[in-house]
Amino acid sequence: MLGSTGSIGQNALEVIAASEGRLRCVALSAHRRTELLLEQARRFRPPVVVLTDAEKATSAWRDQLPAGTELLLGPSAVAQVVRDPQVDVVLAAVVGAAGLLGTWEAVQAGKTVALANKESLVAAGELITRAARQSGACVLPVDSEHSGLFQAMQAGRREEVQRLILTASGGPFLHTPLEELPRVSVQQALQHPTWQMGRKITVDSATMMNKALEVVEARWLFDLEPERIEVLIHPQSMIHALVEFVDGSVLAQVSPPDMKLPIQYALYYPHRVWGVAARVDWARHWHWELRPPDPRRFPALELGHQVAARGGTAGAVLNAANEVAVERFLQGEIRFTDIVPLCRAVLESHAFESQIDLQTILRLDRWAREEARRWKA
Numbered sequence: 486m487l488g489s490t491g492s493i494g495q496n497a498l499e500v501i502a503a504s505e506g507r508l509r510c511v512a513l514s515a516h517r518r519t520e521l522l523l524e525q526a527r528r529f530r531p532p533v534v535v536l537t538d539a540e541k542a543t544s545a546w547r548d549q550l551p552a553g554t555e556l557l558l559g560p561s562a563v564a565q566v567v568r569d570p571q572v573d574v575v576l577a578a579v580v581g582a583a584g585l586l587g588t589w590e591a592v593q594a595g596k597t598v599a600l601a602n603k604e605s606l607v608a609a610g611e612l613i614t615r616a617a618r619q620s621g622a623c624v625l626p627v628d629s630e631h632s633g634l635f636q637a638m639q640a641g642r643r644e645e646v647q648r649l650i651l652t653a654s655g656g657p658f659l660h661t662p663l664e665e666l667p668r669v670s671v672q673q674a675l676q677h678p679t680w681q682m683g684r685k686i687t688v689d690s691a692t693m694m695n696k697a698l699e700v701v702e703a704r705w706l707f708d709l710e711p712e713r714i715e716v717l718i719h720p721q722s723m724i725h726a727l728v729e730f731v732d733g734s735v736l737a738q739v740s741p742p743d744m745k746l747p748i749q750y751a752l753y754y755p756h757r758v759w760g761v762a763a764r765v766d767w768a769r770h771w772h773w774e775l776r777p778p779d780p781r782r783f784p785a786l787e788l789g790h791q792v793a794a795r796g797g798t799a800g801a802v803l804n805a806a807n808e809v810a811v812e813r814f815l816q817g818e819i820r821f822t823d824i825v826p827l828c829r830a831v832l833e834s835h836a837f838e839s840q841i842d843l844q845t846i847l848r849l850d851r852w853a854r855e856e857a858r859r860w861k862a
């Protein structure tokens with residue numbers, strides 16, 4: 486499990502705890518949260534734990550690890566653990582492009598990859614899906630919308646799919662007057678109305694960059710033209726995705742906003758089991774809205790479609806620029822409404838390349854980060 490200390494990682498460990506021994510952790514990997522990793526190691530007794538930020542592994546901390554748990558340090562340890570023959574499924578739940586190498590190694594090793602780290606597919610979707618076809622790796626979505634699409638798509642054949650629809654809650658600023666958006670605070674942006682998530686994805690949900698990245702993710706996961714991938718606002722976050730088939734029939738995937746369900750679905754795929762995720766209370770009077778997003782409020786969406794259509798290096802550049810923009814917003818350096826213009830400026834100034842390999846992606850990722858750090862409103 487790459488990213489066990491994150492929001493997805495912690496939810497995944499609850500799914501494993503409820504599995505009555507059917508799921509077992511071979512390795513847990515964290516970056517900096519040593520105390521939480523220690524707690525997880527004591528509870529789940531994995532044979533291996535990895536700390537990618539090696540400097541955090543003090544000798545006092547190492548001494549507290551349970552007997553029988555080996556400690557590996559640094560990013561290169563990730564490649565080693567995902568290739569372990571005992572590993573059947575790699576849960577890729579690191580945040581940001583830092584998760585790319587873990588996903589890449591897992592795909593190269595032909596593993597089943599339960600993919601939460603959408604940034605891997607945004608930056609290198611073309612490479613990852615090609616490598617998966619060559620190695621026989623199976624990439625299963627953990628993102629709730631893509632899990633919803635994947636589940637609903639099983640009602641028909643691939644060539645019978647007409648359109649994919651991802652839903653978006655609209656985030657905390659769905660009804661904020663447009664002229665107030667430049668002044669919203671970090672604290673307000675971190676108040677997501679329906680989901681509890683890590684900080685980066687929570688800000689991405691407020692700008693709707695999260696949905697833009699998901700359009701790119703869906704384009705690669707399902708190999709569909711971007712113009713057949715649409716976004717609808719659905720503030721209740723109960724309908725995660727809709728699949729329209731060629732005959733006009735539309736299938737929706739519905740469940741309360743709880744990541745344990747898509748995580749569990751990916752970990753047990755192709756089986757469904759009784760689980761710990763919240764269930765729909767059908768005794769309630771539900772009122773579910775669906776409507777198109779306002780492009781003036783959510784300009785990030787247009788960038789997502791543009792990048793999905795271009796392919797090549799565009800995804801890596803958008804993703805890296807956005808990571809830096811979110812960090813700069815969280816640090817109080819730029820305004821909320823600067824995030825999308827920053828990303829657009831970096832995208833427009835990059836020397837686009839249509840042929841990509843991993844080195845090109847990593848080089849453009851570094852370049853875009855530098856540009857994004859320099860950008861001024």
Ligand SMILES: NC(=O)c1ccc[n+]([C@@H]2O[C@H](COP(=O)([O-])OP(=O)(O)OC[C@H]3O[C@@H](n4cnc5c(N)ncnc54)[C@H](OP(=O)(O)O)[C@@H]3O)[C@@H](O)[C@H]2O)c1
Pocket residue numbers: 487488489490491492493494514515516517518519537578579580581583584601602603604627628629680681682683684685686744
């Ligand atoms: N949270 C959700 O509900 C949700 C839903 C759909 C998709 N996703 C996707 O799932 C991924 C994880 O999101 P999250 O919300 O769980 O994020 P998060 O809570 O911020 O957790 C991120 C995880 O990544 C680790 N990490 C951070 N920087 C790293 C680095 N440089 N190298 C290696 N590991 C690093 C963190 O380790 P430490 O904590 O130990 O530093 C932590 O385990 C993201 O790609 C996100 O888009 C999340």
